[in-house]
Amino acid sequence: MAGFCQRAPAFGDIAMVAHPFVTVLIDLSEGDGLVYDVHGRHERGSAVVGLLPGDLRAAGWARIECLQIRLEPVVAAAVLGASTELSGTVASLEDVWGRDAGRTEDRLRAAASWDERFAIAADILGRRLGARPPVDPELVYTWRRTLTSRGRVRVDGLADEVGWSRKRLWSRFRARLGITPKRAARLVRFDHACHLLAAGHTAADVAAESGYVDQSHLHREVKTFTGLTPAAVAVAPWLAIDDVAWPASSPTRSPVTGGERIPDLR
CATH class of the missing domain: 1.10.10.60 (Homeodomain-like)
Structure with missing residues (x-):
């Protein structure tokens, strides 16, 4: 996992390059926050990027704070409670985790430091991983x-x-x-x-x-x-x-x- 900060009041626009991990983007920004564009459709907030999502751009206005988590597919299938339906797609974290998405965002946003955020995220992921049957x-x-x-x-x-x-x-x-x-x-x-x-x-x-x-x-x-x-x-x-x-x-x-x-x- 890694934390990303854009402190200056500017607009950033980055095209994602496909890589062999499922990506979880947790938006911790104040205000408009993270924006992502999938096949011409604009969405906001935290998202899960499955394998091979196609053309995908992530952007944001003003101050952006985002926690990015990369999961091996064999881990993502358990942690996210989803597998094949995420491949080739981008979904909001709320659609994947339900109410747990909002609770996770609130805990991470209230943390006093990035180290604390990393620890909270690791605990949440570990609990979800331990609660589900492992992949073969x-x-x-x-x-x-x-x-x-x-x-x-x-x-x-x-x-x-x-x-x-x-x-x-x-x-x-x-x-x-x-x-x-x-x-x-x-x-x-x-x-x-x-x-x-x-x-x-x-x-x-x-x-x-x-x-x-x-x-x-x-x-x-x-x-x-x-x-x-x-x-x-x-x-x-x-x-x-x-x-x-x-x-x-x-x-x-x-x-x-x-x-x-x-x-x-x-």
């Missing part, structure tokens, strides 16, 4: 092998590793996480490639490093996930912020102890 360990293993291999893993091989048939792994994975194993691998590989591009590597080097057939293959994948070229993705503000908030995700930086940063997005 075979699915957890499959997801995390996909993540640690940076998407360069064969689904057939994973099925053998967990002792399931390919058909069973495919259907269970999609039913619980809302995405197929192959699509998940593509998303993870794309995410790694994007961070390499943002770190200044050439498209040709990124294609080779990330396991794409060639530079044209990388170009097609970037276009599929973002509608942009690799050059445009390399300078995307979302990835620049990502590098500050979650330095462990950057190929050129080492993790920060505690994993939490508070960028000032003025």
Whole structure:
């Protein structure tokens, strides 16, 4: 998780780049607060961004405070009480959590510091996670092998590793996480490639490093996930912020102890 502050009275507009996590944006602002745009529809307040939501922009007027939480899909299915219905969508936190959404916002807004907010959020997430049945360990293993291999893993091989048939792994994975194993691998590989591009590597080097057939293959994948070229993705503000908030995700930086940063997005 990370806290974001925009202290100056200005308007910010950031296009989100698809990444292999479910994102919870908790709006803690006073006044108009966070605004997000999905396929031309404008919404306000806290939101849950599922995997592969398509074109999504987040913005805000005046002073913005927002807690962003990233959840592995295998965790999100339990914490949010939803799985497949969140994939490819953006929903208000109230629609997902009901009255608990408002109570969570009130507790976090009343906290005296960001450290206190992180502790409150961790407690809430932990309680929700502990109150629901866990995702099948075979699915957890499959997801995390996909993540640690940076998407360069064969689904057939994973099925053998967990002792399931390919058909069973495919259907269970999609039913619980809302995405197929192959699509998940593509998303993870794309995410790694994007961070390499943002770190200044050439498209040709990124294609080779990330396991794409060639530079044209990388170009097609970037276009599929973002509608942009690799050059445009390399300078995307979302990835620049990502590098500050979650330095462990950057190929050129080492993790920060505690994993939490508070960028000032003025």
